[in-house]
Amino acid sequence: MKVFITRVIPQAGLRLLEEAGLTIEQWTKKRNLTPAELVDHCRDADALLSAGSSKIDAGFLAAVPHLKVIALHAVGYDNVDITAATAHGIPIGNTPGVLTDATADTAFLLMLATSRKAFYLHKKILRGDWNFFEPTANLGLSLEGKTLGIFGMGSIGQAMARRSKAAYNMPILYHNRKPCTTAEKELGARYVSFETLLRESDVLSVHAPLTADTQDKFNAAAFAQMKPNAIFVNTARGGLHNEPDLISALLNHQIWGAGLDVTNPEPMHPDNVLLQMPNVCVLPHIGSATVETRDAMAILAARNIIAGLKGERLPAVVNPQVYEGKPAGRPAL
């Protein structure tokens, strides 16, 4: 049986697939597959392991309904039409949990780096500009005791809140689809409306998935309600903030700074004005990019593939409804 993999993934995952007797075809070119290439490579595959943001939409799924499982090398699944996959009876796997700490570290890094203008000052040193005689230009903001607002208090939001509370004793506010008792008990986090989150946060860190509800959630109207000293951090998906509105909010001093691991589009154009702003730090979507985390993600994605091909329930399934009212699939492995 054949697995098509859309990008080079760690050996730890490939080894598991090989040990299961699967034939692996991996896309190794240094560019993303086109939609047509993705369909072509999946025609004779039994499973797809998708690393990156290839669109797994209704058109793609209709072209390859024979796939027995699709495993994402990611926790976010905004690139997948889950309804269409379920209608075709294709289970979709993802990699929750194993990337929580690495991504929360990235959010924390961006909060701290932005508060101290770290990326901008690094760039100035590269230009030979140490700015010794104008030290006020280097001043950032302290984080101790400042209020952290979390939008999306799931696994990564809680991990970010835990780090910030431990490091800077930050009071935590959050807005979520439903109250999170763990964060309330463990961190004293306070559930607030979206408007209160905007108005009262000194740092606002975004950790909700990209959905129709959250698309462009952080737009001109939202930034206008934030504090002039607020730092906006997004490690979730670039589609949650409206980039022109974010740029205006920064230029008009409606907010103080921004730390972004995700942009819209990706990659960000090197001439983007955000990259020239002192109070902005941008990373190239490296939330989960540690050796250990990527190994763990590859292993979980491989386990999802193997379970799917055996007709077993995936260890991490996004659309459990695919199993409803169906007898367990006939083992194919």
Ligand SMILES: NC(=O)c1ccc[n+]([C@@H]2O[C@H](COP(=O)([O-])OP(=O)(O)OC[C@H]3O[C@@H](n4cnc5c(N)ncnc54)[C@H](O)[C@@H]3O)[C@@H](O)[C@H]2O)c1
């Ligand atoms: N930068 C990266 O490399 C990277 C890495 C991992 C995850 N992510 C992103 O981070 C997101 C969160 O990951 P997670 O593991 O914490 O997921 P999670 O499911 O544990 O948490 C998401 C939280 O968002 C909340 N939420 C959903 N819709 C909401 C809405 N409309 N309003 C308010 N809250 C809402 C949910 O209730 C949930 O508590 C993922 O969806 C993914 O897009 C990015």
